[in-house]
Amino acid sequence: MRRATISPVNDVIGETTNLLKRTPDVLRALLGGIPDSWTDTQDTPGGWRPHDVVGHLITGELTDWIVRTERILEHGTAVPFDRFERFAHAERDADATLDELVEHFAALRAENLARLAEMVSEEDLDRRGMHPALGEVTLRELLSTWAVHDLDHVAQIYAGMAGSHDAEVGPWKAYLGILLRRDDPSAVAG
Amino acid sequence: MRRATISPVNDVIGETTNLLKRTPDVLRALLGGIPDSWTDTQDTPGGWRPHDVVGHLITGELTDWIVRTERILEHGTAVPFDRFERFAHAERDADATLDELVEHFAALRAENLARLAEMVSEEDLDRRGMHPALGEVTLRELLSTWAVHDLDHVAQIYAGMAGSHDAEVGPWKAYLGILLRRDDPSAVAG
Helix, strand or coil: CHHHHCCHHHCHHHHHHHHHCCHHHHHHHHHCCCCHHHCCCCCCCCCCCHHHHHHHHHHHHHHHHHHHHHHHHHHCCCCCCCCCCCCCHHHHCCCCCHHHHHHHHHHHHHHHHHHHHHHCCHHHCCCEEEECCCEEEEHHHHHHHHHHHHHHHHHHHHHHHHHCCCCCCHHHHHHCHHHHHHHCCCCCCC | CHHHHCCHHHCHHHHHHHHHCCHHHHHHHHHCCCCHHHCCCCCCCCCCCHHHHHHHHHHHHHHHHHHHHHHHHHHCCCCCCCCCCCCCHHHHCCCCCHHHHHHHHHHHHHHHHHHHHHHCCHHHCCCEEEECCCEEEEHHHHHHHHHHHHHHHHHHHHHHHHHCCCCCCHHHHHHCHHHHHHHCCCCCCC
16 A cells, blocks of 8 residues: 555646546536537547547557556566557447447546556656657656546547537637637637 | 427527536536646636636626527517626636536526526527627527537636646647647647
């Protein structure tokens, strides 16, 4: 029970896990059984629909975050991480419903957080690994990135859902930055 | 029971309500009891923390969406809407916790959706009101804007939460658009 000695203000693992465990419930609340009219639109032209985003989050659970954590603990910087396959979901998830993907993601996330709790303690956080493009990174950075990557991609779901009703808001679009930025990333809402 | 005759594909009120009723549960799942370290940061410099955003959503429930719906039904375009007070939350909510704000919002939203169901049917959707800056708008546009406004501002909460860990992700920031855009709105993740 090494973690019992860690001060709450430095509880990086606890704080990160606290965020990571929320995402499945957020996705259920946001997407569970929602009409297709809200989820059939990409965040930007050529971008991702919510179905793609949840698939990408599944890929992260399958091949990235915990696999890289293990790599750091076993090999340090000696064996670089495998690359994150950013389009693995496209073929794999083509036949799954959005609700099925959310439940698949939820199961994988729960499993991975249990593995994280078993595998890592606060004193491991400065251990280093080798990213194939970014170079040396710490386990602490990997865990924070896991959480912020969730936030980045759930926000992408929001952009797609807003985009599905771009025409329906009429002149109010001028006040809705989430819509304006789909056309022009530097747009500022009125 | 006029709504019983409406086809599901044109059920604008049902589709909009479906989205609007989710937001309190999303906010509870995302923010309920979360450590302050995730919620103490603005979405952009000078922008809003999650506490401000939820306060702004409360203002909408108190003075905007349902009040404007009533204005359209009672006065059409003859009496313009009152302006949306975009900073009303700042003083009003200064002493409330984030959890208290989420529960206040949830109660107001439930009340307003009940009022909407009583007040409006599909055949009212083309009725018009007068926006003080945008001019004539339809009730249909107002209801869609209510929903997209939720999406816009919950996405803003995500940007603030991500920003709270901007430094912690280290070199991975180059891949996290939600962080890059806080510094440069037109940034594209690597």
